[in-house]
Amino acid sequence: MMAVPRILVLSGSTACDHPASRLADAAQLLMAQAGADVSRISLLDYPLPLMDTVPARRTEIPASAAALIRMLHHHDGLFFASPVVSRMPPPIVVNMIAWSNVTAGIEEPSPWKDGTVALVCTARSAEEASIATGCLRAAFESTGAHVVGALDMGCGLAEAFDEDGWIRDSVEEAALENLCTALYRQAADFRKAGSFA
Secondary structure: OOOHHHHHHEOOOOOOOOOOHHHHHHHHHHHHHHEEEEEOOHHHHOOOOOOOOOOOOOHHOOOHHHHHHHHHHHOOOOEEEEEOOOEEEEHHHHHHHHHHHOOOOOOOOOOOOOOEEOOOOOEOOOHHHHHHHHHHHHHHHHHHOEEEEEEEEEOOOOEEEEEOEEEEHHHHHHHHHHHHHHHHHEEEEEEEEOOOO
16 A cells, blocks of 8 residues: 655745746646645745855754754655746755755754655746756756656746646646656655655
8 A cells, every 4th residue: 555645845936926836736636536645834924034155054954954854854755836037947955955054964864864855946948947957857866865866847927827827738747647646656665664754
């Protein structure tokens, strides 16, 4: 019997109507329909200072970063949808990854280690999104996470979604569904194996 995975859904945009947030909305619904235990958070819930120096001690980690790290530890997989700014991940996303990995080497392992991540970058075109996707894939994999799949999606405009919030392009919609299925299965396998608390 497949274990029920705990999936965290996060958008790299703080605007609820941004295409990245709308992709996260769609993924949240797909995961819930598949039977996952889904949590949705916003970067607004975890206001992080700009990291300019890596903390050497746990006492130097801000409470918001510590709370985000605990949230990541509690889940078996992450669906992450990111905007693209000048073909790169926005600074708020880079800063979030840096803070969430800050405990590695201090007192406990990175919350990303052996975790499963599904990644989507959205821009005006898939070509424009591809550079940012490659950067984020490398960043997540450097923390020890397993990136189960990464999509470059050209649905960076509000017109790319219908009135129900679904992607109008049937090919991109199918790609999102396949990515969510892969994340669900991989996270469930990790949970069944007891790799997560």
